[in-house]
Amino acid sequence: xxxxxxxxxxxxxxxxxxxxxxxxxxxxxxxxxxxxxxxxxxxxxxxxxxxxxxxxxxxxxxxxxxxxxxxxxxxxxxxxxxxxxxxxxxxxxxxxxxxxxxxxxxxxxxxxxxxxxxxxxxxxxxxxxxxxxxxxxxxxxxxxxxxxxxxxxxxxxxxxxxxxxxxxxx
Amino acid sequence: xxxxxxxxxxxxxxxxxxxxxxxxxxxxxxxxxxxxxxxxxxxxxxxxxxxxxxxxxxxxxxxxxxxxxxxxxxxxxxxxxxxxxxxxxxxxxxxxxxxxxxxxxxxxxxxxxxxxxxxxxxxxxxxxxxxxxxxxxxxxxxxxxxxxxxxxxxxxxxxxxxxxxxxxxxxxxxxxxxxxxxxxxxxxxxxxxxxxxxxxxxxxx
Numbered sequence: 001x002x003x004x005x006x007x008x009x010x011x012x013x014x015x016x017x018x019x020x021x022x023x024x025x026x027x028x029x030x031x032x033x034x035x036x037x038x039x040x041x042x043x044x045x046x047x048x049x050x051x052x053x054x055x056x057x058x059x060x061x062x063x064x065x066x067x068x069x070x071x072x073x074x075x076x077x078x079x080x081x082x083x084x085x086x087x088x089x090x091x092x093x094x095x096x097x098x099x100x101x102x103x104x105x106x107x108x109x110x111x112x113x114x115x116x117x118x119x120x121x122x123x124x125x126x127x128x129x130x131x132x133x134x135x136x137x138x139x140x141x142x143x144x145x146x147x148x149x150x151x152x153x154x155x156x157x158x159x160x161x162x163x164x165x166x167x168x169x170x
Numbered sequence: 171x172x173x174x175x176x177x178x179x180x181x182x183x184x185x186x187x188x189x190x191x192x193x194x195x196x197x198x199x200x201x202x203x204x205x206x207x208x209x210x211x212x213x214x215x216x217x218x219x220x221x222x223x224x225x226x227x228x229x230x231x232x233x234x235x236x237x238x239x240x241x242x243x244x245x246x247x248x249x250x251x252x253x254x255x256x257x258x259x260x261x262x263x264x265x266x267x268x269x270x271x272x273x274x275x276x277x278x279x280x281x282x283x284x285x286x287x288x289x290x291x292x293x294x295x296x297x298x299x300x301x302x303x304x305x306x307x308x309x310x311x312x313x314x315x316x317x318x319x320x321x322x323x324x325x326x327x328x329x330x331x332x333x334x335x336x337x338x339x340x341x342x343x344x345x346x347x348x349x350x351x352x353x354x355x356x357x358x359x360x361x362x363x364x365x366x367x368x369x370x371x372x373x374x375x
Contacts, residue, residue, distance in 0.1 A: 015232065015233045015234075016232050016233065017232065024233075045272075045275070045276065045279060046272070049268065049271055049272050049275050050268070052195060052271070052275075052288065052291060053195070053264070053267060053268040053271045053272075054191055054192050054193065054194055054195050054263075054264040054267050054268065055191045055192075055194060055201065055260065055261065055264025055265060055267075055268060056194070056201050056234050056236040056237065056260075056264075057234070057236075058233070058234035058236070058237065059261075059264060059265055059268045060268075062265050062268045062269055062272070063268060063269070063271075063272040066269050066272045066273070067272060067276070071269070074265070074269045074272075078261060078265050081233060081234055081237065082237060082257060082261065083233075084231070084232045084233030084234075084238075085231065085233050085234060085237035085238040085240070085241050085257075086241060086253075087231050087232060087233075087238075088227055088228055088231040088238035088241050088242055089241065089242075089245070091227055091230055091231055092227050092242060095227060102359040102360065103355040103359045104355075105358075105359065106354045106355045106356070106357070106358040106359030106360070107351040107352070107354045107355040107359075108223070108226050108351070108354065109310070109313075109354045109358045110328065110350040110351045110352070110353050110354015110355065110358060111226045111229060111230070111347055111350055111351050111354065112222055112226055112306070112310055113310060113325055113328045113329050113332065113350060113354070114229075114328070114329075114332040114346055114347050114349075114350030114351075115225065115226070115229055115306055115347075116303050116306050116307045116310065116329045116332075117328070117329045117330065117331070117332025117333040117335075117336070117346075117350075118332060118333070118336065118343060118346070118347075119299060119300075119302060119303035119306065120300075120303055120329070120333040121333050121336040121337050122199075122299050123296050123299045123300045123303065124333070124337055126292060126293070126295055126296035126299060127293060127296045129292060131285075131288070131289045131292070132289070132292060132293050132296075136289060136290075136292070136293035137293065139290055139293045139294050139297070140293040140294060140296045140297035140300070141297060142294075142297065143293070143294035143295075143296075143297030143298055144297035144298070144300050144301055145297075147203065147297065147298050147301045148301055148304075153193075154193065154194070154195075154200045154203065154204065154298065155193055155195055157294060157298070158195050158200075158291055158294055158295070160294075161290040161291050161293070161294030162287040162288075162290050162291045163287075163290065164290045165286050165287045165288065165289045165290020165291060166283065166286050166287050166290065168286070168289070168290065169285070169286035169289045169290070170282060170283060170286040
């Protein structure tokens with residue numbers, strides 16, 4: 001039997017000790033599997049769904065919530081990923097007091113550079129998934145070019161990519 | 171200073187966030203790009219520099235950075251109500267659809283057709299993520315260019331070092347960000363950045 005309160009706390013804990021949409025995965029995996037509250041396949045499925053469903057990447061846990069605990073699980077997961085984001089208000093309040101010191105500006109410049117580097121790792125991770133071959137890399141380049149041109153809607157780009165995938169790999 | 175558009179109404183704000191949430195198939199990369207387009211380019215409520223500053227705060231916040239960004243932009247454009255409306259707009263419609271897709275996907279995911287489509291969609295999200303990184307990098311490169319070749323070179327090295335630290339050394343993201351902040355404070359702090367503000371602060375102390 002799943003205890004809804006503890007189930008919620010596990011999702012909240014995973015979210016509080018993560019940055020970005022996918023880094024709550026190891027913690028959730030450990031806890032839910034240990035309690036027998038989720039199957040191994042639930043994780044693979046929910047991440048795949050996270051890739052094709054709307055909204056931020058982190059919404060993959062909504063899928064995980066549904067697969068492991070139905071609609072209540074999905075709702076609890078949504079609340080659990082929303083709460084930590086409100087901490088940004090505290091962080092920004094502290095930041096405005098010190099933002100004009102020169103070392104703070106240097107530090108934030110360093111963080112901005114790190115963000116670009118981290119985005120590159122996400123690109124690398126996505127393009128390193130099983131199933132992405134040289135044709136997949138061409139699709140990635142094509143999607144980058146189309147998005148860069150600003151003439152094509154993102155949804156259309158992904159639709160074209162899906163169609164290309166269907167034609168190449170069916 | 172460039173002109174800013176007037177603040178949005180509650181319903182307009184909700185509609186914008188809902189459309190961002192619903193259009194952003196393919197995850198965070200698309201969402202970020204759509205936010206940049208809606209709030210910086212289509213409506214001039216934010217500059218790219220402001221956006222980058224807000225984003226940096228979100229990187230320091232636990233959880234999903236995009237949700238934290240939604241909180242900050244919501245507050246800037248509509249106070250406490252702006253936060254509630256923005257969060258509801260971004261999350262409720264897209265979470266509902268994610269949930270419904272899960273219901274449907276579970277029954278068709280083994281089909282080869284679905285697998286084939288995914289093999290096209292997944293790398294495309296990689297390409298879109300690359301453009302998001304490119305957009306983030308542009309103002310930094312411009313700033314580096316103004317300060318000279320050495321500055322630009324050091325900036326590029328730090329970007330690549332951060333990427334490699336995560337990919338090759340498997341360091342945790344938090345450690346990489348904190349190290350970059352420390353290195354930035356050491357090597358990129360220049361008083362010439364804001365002489366006026368420095369003086370004001372000196373007087374206060």
